[in-house]
Amino acid sequence: xxxxxxxxxxxxxxxxxxxxxxxxxxxxxxxxxxxxxxxxxxxxxxxxxxxxxxxxxxxxxxxxxxxxxxxxxxxxxxxxxxxxxxxxxxxxxxxxxxxxxxxxxxxxxxxxxxxxxxxxxxxxxxxxxxxxxxxxxxxxxxxxxxxxxxxxxxxxxxxxxxxxxxxxxxxxxxxxxxxxxxxxxxxxxxxxxxxxxxxxxxxxxxxxxxxxxxxxxxxxxxxxxxxxxxxxxxxxxxxxxxxxxxxxxxxxxxxxxxxxxxxxxxxxxxxxxxxxxxxxxxxxxxxxxxxxxxxxxxxxxxxxxxxxxxxxxxxxxxxxxxxxxxxxxxxxxxxxxxxxxxxxxxxxxxxxxxxxxxxxxxxxxxxxxxxxxxxxxxxxxxxxxxxxxxxxxxxxxxxxxxxxxxxxxxxxxxxxxxxxxxxxxxxxxxxxxxxxxxxxxxxxxxxxxxxx
Amino acid sequence: xxxxxxxxxxxxxxxxxxxxxxxxxxxxxxxxxxxxxxxxxxxxxxxxxxxxxxxxxxxxxxxxxxxxxxxxxxxxxxxxxxxxxxxxxxxxxxxxxxxxxxxxxxxxxxxxxxxxxxxxxxxxxxxxxxxxxxxxxxxxxxxxxxxxxxxxxxxxxxxxxxxxxxxxxxxxxxxxxxxxxxxxxxxxxxxxxxxxxxxxxxxxxxxxxxxxxxxxxxxxxxxxxxxxxxxxxxxxxxxxxxxxxxxxxxxxxxxxxx
Numbered sequence: 001x002x003x004x005x006x007x008x009x010x011x012x013x014x015x016x017x018x019x020x021x022x023x024x025x026x027x028x029x030x031x032x033x034x035x036x037x038x039x040x041x042x043x044x045x046x047x048x049x050x051x052x053x054x055x056x057x058x059x060x061x062x063x064x065x066x067x068x069x070x071x072x073x074x075x076x077x078x079x080x081x082x083x084x085x086x087x088x089x090x091x092x093x094x095x096x097x098x099x100x101x102x103x104x105x106x107x108x109x110x111x112x113x114x115x116x117x118x119x120x121x122x123x124x125x126x127x128x129x130x131x132x133x134x135x136x137x138x139x140x141x142x143x144x145x146x147x148x149x150x151x152x153x154x155x156x157x158x159x160x161x162x163x164x165x166x167x168x169x170x171x172x173x174x175x176x177x178x179x180x181x182x183x184x185x186x187x188x189x190x191x192x193x194x195x196x197x198x199x200x201x202x203x204x205x206x207x208x209x210x211x212x213x214x215x216x217x218x219x220x221x222x223x224x225x226x227x228x229x230x231x232x233x234x235x236x237x238x239x240x241x242x243x244x245x246x247x248x249x250x251x252x253x254x255x256x257x258x259x260x261x262x263x264x265x266x267x268x269x270x271x272x273x274x275x276x277x278x279x280x281x282x283x284x285x286x287x288x289x290x291x292x293x294x295x296x297x298x299x300x301x302x303x304x305x306x307x308x309x310x311x312x313x314x315x316x317x318x319x320x321x322x323x324x325x326x327x328x329x330x331x332x333x334x335x336x337x338x339x340x341x342x343x344x345x346x347x348x349x350x351x352x353x354x355x356x357x358x359x360x361x362x363x364x365x366x367x368x369x370x371x372x373x374x375x376x377x378x379x380x381x382x383x384x385x386x387x388x389x390x391x392x393x394x395x396x397x398x399x400x401x402x403x404x405x406x407x408x409x410x411x412x413x414x415x416x417x418x419x420x421x422x423x424x425x426x427x428x429x430x431x432x433x434x435x436x437x438x439x440x441x442x443x444x445x446x447x448x449x450x451x452x
Numbered sequence: 453x454x455x456x457x458x459x460x461x462x463x464x465x466x467x468x469x470x471x472x473x474x475x476x477x478x479x480x481x482x483x484x485x486x487x488x489x490x491x492x493x494x495x496x497x498x499x500x501x502x503x504x505x506x507x508x509x510x511x512x513x514x515x516x517x518x519x520x521x522x523x524x525x526x527x528x529x530x531x532x533x534x535x536x537x538x539x540x541x542x543x544x545x546x547x548x549x550x551x552x553x554x555x556x557x558x559x560x561x562x563x564x565x566x567x568x569x570x571x572x573x574x575x576x577x578x579x580x581x582x583x584x585x586x587x588x589x590x591x592x593x594x595x596x597x598x599x600x601x602x603x604x605x606x607x608x609x610x611x612x613x614x615x616x617x618x619x620x621x622x623x624x625x626x627x628x629x630x631x632x633x634x635x636x637x638x639x640x641x642x643x644x645x646x647x648x649x650x651x652x653x654x655x656x657x658x659x660x661x662x663x664x665x666x667x668x669x670x671x672x673x674x675x676x677x678x679x680x681x682x683x684x685x686x687x688x689x690x691x692x693x694x695x696x697x698x699x700x701x702x703x704x705x706x707x708x709x710x
Contacts, residue, residue, distance in 0.1 A: 403542035406502050407556040407614060408530035408563070417555055421546025421597070 021054060022072040024164060024195070033132075035139035038146065045152035045162035052156040064341045064373055065283045065312040070255055075195035075227045077166060078110030086110055087190035087219050096184060097213050097434035098245070103181030104128040108167035108198065109188050117183075124177050126210075131168025131199060141172050145203045149233035149261050149289075157229045157257035157283070165199035165231065173208035173240075182211035182243075182432075189216065192224035192253065200232045204240035204268075212242065213435070216256075217249035217278070225280075226253050232260035236268040238292060243271045245435055250278035252307070259285045266292030266321070273430055274330075276303040276311055277442045287316040290324035290355075300429040301330030302439050305338035305370070306446050312341040319348040319355045319385075328359040331426050333419055333443075334370035335450045345377040346387055353384040363393040364422050366415070366450070416447045454517055454533065455479040456501075456622045456653060461512035463493070463500050463678075469510070470496045472678035478653040480621055485656045485669035485689060486680075489697050493678045494657045495539060498626040501655075502536040503529050516622065531563045535620035537611040539627040543599040549610065550580060550594040553617050560618070583616040587643045605636035612643040623647075624655045629663035641666030661693040674700050 026046045031039040054072060055062040089107065096102050104117035106128060113130035121128070127138055134142055152162040169185045189196040200214060216228065228250060236242045242262070250256050256279040262270050276282065288297040297317070305311050317326040332340050346357040363372035374391035396418055404414035420443055427436050456478045463471035471493045478484050488494055500507040501514060503526035513520045521529050544552065558570040571579075580594055587609055599607055608628055615623055625644065629637055644654065644667050656667060664672075664686070672689045674682040674697070681704040682688065692700075 397542075399542050400544055402504055402526060403538065403544070404552075404556075405526035406530055406536050406538075407552075407618065408527050408559045409556050410527050410559060411525075413555060413559060414527075417547055417552065418544060421544055424546030424597075 020072055022075060022160070022195075024075075024077065024160070026163060030164070034135045035142070037139060037143050038135055041147050042163050045159050046164075048152045049156065049159035049163050052159060054156055061314060062283070065281065065310065067255075067281075070281075071225055074193055074225065076193060077164065078191065078194050078196070080111040082111040082191070083109035083188075089186070089188045093186055093188065093215065093217055095434070096182070097438065098182040098184070098211060098432040099434070101181060102184045103179055104183040106130050106169050106185040107188065108169070108185065110191055110194060110196070111166070113167070118181065121179060125174040126177060126179060127170060127172040128183050129170055131165065131170060131201075134168070134170035134201075138170060138172070141203060142170060142201065145201045145233055145235050147233075149235060149263050150231055150259050154259055154285075158231060158259040160229045161197040161199050161231045165197045167196060168199035169201065169214070171202045171210070171212055173204045173210050175205040176207040178208070179210040182213055185212075185214045187214070187216040189218040189226065189228060189250070189254070190222070192222040192226060195227040195229070198228070198230040200230070202234040202242065202244070204236050204242055206238040206240055206265075208237065209241040210243070211245070213245040213247070215247040215249060217247075218251040218254060220251045222251055222253045224253060225255060226251070228254055228256045228258075230258040230260075232258065234260075234262035234270070236262060236264045236270050236295075238265045239267045240265070241269045241271075243273075245273040245430075245432070246275070247435070247438065248276040248278055248282065252278075252280055254279045256282040257284070261287040261289060262297065263289045263291050264295040264297055267294040268292060269295065270297040272297065272299045273435065274299065274301040275435070275439055275442075276301070276313070277446070279311065280309060282311045283314070284312065285314045285316075287318065288326055288328075289316075289318045289320060290326060291320050293321045294323045295321065296325040298326070298429070299328040299330070300426055301328075301332075302423060302426045303330070303332040303340060304334075304442055304446050305332070305340055306335035306450060307338060308336065309338040311339075313343075315342070315344040315359075317344070317346045317357055317359060319346070319352045319357055319382075322351065322353045322355065324352065325356045326358065327356075329425065329429070330361045331363070331423055332372065333364040333366055333422065334372055335366050335446060337367070337369040339371045339373075341373045341375075342391075343373075343375040343377070344389070345379060346389065348380040348382045348385050348387065350381045352382045355382070355385050355387075357385065357387040359389045361391045362422070364419060365393060365395050366419070412447065416443065419443055419447065453480050454621050454653075456534070457515045459513050459515070461497075461500070461514065462510045463496055464508040464510050465496065465506065470678055471500070473512070474675070474679055476673065476680060478622060478655055480651060480653045482671065483654040483656060483667060483669045484671045484673065485658060485664055486673050486675055487658055487661070487689065487692060488675035490659065492675050494659075494675055495626055497675070498536055498624050498655075498657055501624055502526055502534065527559070530618070530620075531560050533621035535615050535618060535623045537608075537615060537623065537625045537628050539630060541599045541602075541607045541611055543597070543602075545597050545600045547598050548595055549598050549613070550576075552598050553580065553614065556614075556618060580617065583613055586616065586646055587613055588639060589613065604631035605633065605640075608632055608636065608640050609643070612640055612647075616643065616647055620652060622653045622655070624657065626657045627659060628656070629658055629660060637663060638666060661689045664689045676701065676704055
């Protein structure tokens with residue numbers, strides 16, 4: 001990857017005194033079995049990890065997400081093959097969401113992974129495999145992307161999976177290869193008290209194209225706290241096209257943290273679809289970084305919270321080159337006593353002229369006790385730009401409800417129809433029936449359990 | 453043959469009495485026009501019959517199919533066979549006309565049989581196309597978001613399409629003529645006439661006589677001060693057009709003061 005202009009990123013680390021910390025250790029075997037490069041990367045990440053404390057609400061990025069109820073000392077990393085004694089994967093999670101079949105599938109589990117890839121894709125040079133296999137067989141490709149998109153120093157929860165990730169995926173598509181069949185990965189995380197650390201790496205060479213769907217899920221109720229910390233590093237080469245769909249379906253006991261970023265080279269494009277319905281607490285950083293002239297990206301987010309869920313999504317659209325385009329639309333609905341935070345920033349670097357940047361966040365608050373915070377932001381250091389943003393937090397319009405009631409539609413269904421309509425602009429951006437169906441089911445189930 | 457019987461109806465909004473003892477019976481197949489100056493309680497009556505929560509009924513009954521519908525929620529009233537064509541139809545962004553109507557039809561079917569699986573999509577499409585053809589509506593209309601960005605005429609036609617699809621026994625049309633040009637008025641009126649051939653009782657609420665050139669009422673009532681003060685045949689509407697409401701106001705007010 002060529003040198004990129006310096007980016008201004010909100011500070012995500014922590015320097016305060018350590019009150020309480022995780023009980024993880026840097027596993028020596030994790031380093032001895034891997035390449036020198038990966039070992040050095042992990043050792044460095046571990047040092048960074050040890051120097052950072054768990055963030056507190058005193059830090060700007062964490063101001064709205066309080067971790068004081070997290071019990072970090074209790075989490076354990078899964079042992080090898082532990083998945084064999086835990087809940088099995090629900091069959092529906094293994095089904096393709098993007099059509100009839102997969103081009104490949106990687107299933108990440110507690111202490112293990114399973115990979116299937118169409119031999120035709122292997123013959124074309126496509127790599128789609130779990131991280132430990134990639135460490136053995138493809139160290140040179142890992143070197144291109146690991147630590148090149150997200151730095152471990154960006155935060156405690158970036159450094160942690162960087163140092164210790166047991167679950168990971170490498171997707172590599174060589175120059176000019178257009179993968180027709182979508183690829184799919186699933187991180188399945190049962191087992192109360194476990195910590196799942198994941199690292200997803202995607203590298204698309206020039207003129208490559210692929211659709212990649214990743215889902216993280218666990219059983220709905222398990223009581224004890226569980227941790228997920230994830231890193232997602234995506235690189236889209238010149239004129240390459242990545243369609244990246246991620247679904248967050250963690251169970252009710254999961255504390256979920258992730259640092260995700262895509263770098264897009266000249267005339268490359270990413271279509272990023274994001275759906276979040278699970279977890280107890282989530283803090284997610286998702287950054288679109290347009291580094292090459294003519295690059296573009298679209299981010300479409302769907303979230304629906306209920307009970308006491310707390311989902312905090314922090315997005316950046318960094319325009320680092322001229323003639324770049326970004327378009328973000330995040331829409332969320334809230335029930336119960338849940339809370340959502342969306343904080344978004346469009347950053348335009350000096351000299352990044354002739355850019356279009358758009359961001360909108362819309363929230364529908366369905367219960368008295370729920371709350372949505374929506375904080376848009378612009379930081380423009382170039383002269384010739386077109387940027388716009390919008391943020392709304394609203395409630396269901398009672399005139400709409402009465403209108404639907406007057407047509408014989410019962411109250412619960414009327415509200416559901418209005419909520420579905422609210423999310424329609426997001427659905428319109430998703431070309432996969434399976435993914436849309438997932439979101440529809442989430443709306444249906446959340447509305448139903450709320451009314452019941 | 454069902455009939456809607458309104459007896460001694462009193463309605464408050466925000467503590468103020470708007471309708472003060474209204475009596476009216478509408479049978480299936482009859483067209484009743486209610487006319488009157490602005491602010492006399494016409495729309496209040498319409499919303500109250502449909503069950504809008506902002507209107508408080510302080511006295512009276514409205515009996516339909518042996519039930520006092522005032523005890524029922526709006527959706528129950530609708531499923532029982534009452535329909536209100538809104539003066540200002542509400543936009544529901546993101547919900548298509550087709551999706552909305554299918555949901556409404558299925559709610560009706562499930563009210564009869566909780567096990568009902570809903571109307572099949574091909575069957576529904578066929579039904580909707582038939583109704584749209586009668587109203588001379590472009591089939592693309594079904595895919596548009598309900599009332600979202602509709603012109604005044606489109607909104608009113610969408611109301612009549614809903615009425616045609618849901619097949620009520622009593623239809624209340626609240627100022628359906630307002631905001632329509634002559635062509636739109638003609639099309640909407642034809643739609644109502646097609647539907648009201650025998651099975652539907654229509655309560656047509658209007659400020660102007662104009663729509664009555666297209667939809668012929670069997671009965672015309674004048675509402676003033678929250679009561680029906682004059683009833684007659686179609687000639688009463690013509691009379692009102694020639695002479696305005698003043699003569700009734702004088703008669704009514706004199707009647708009260710004497």
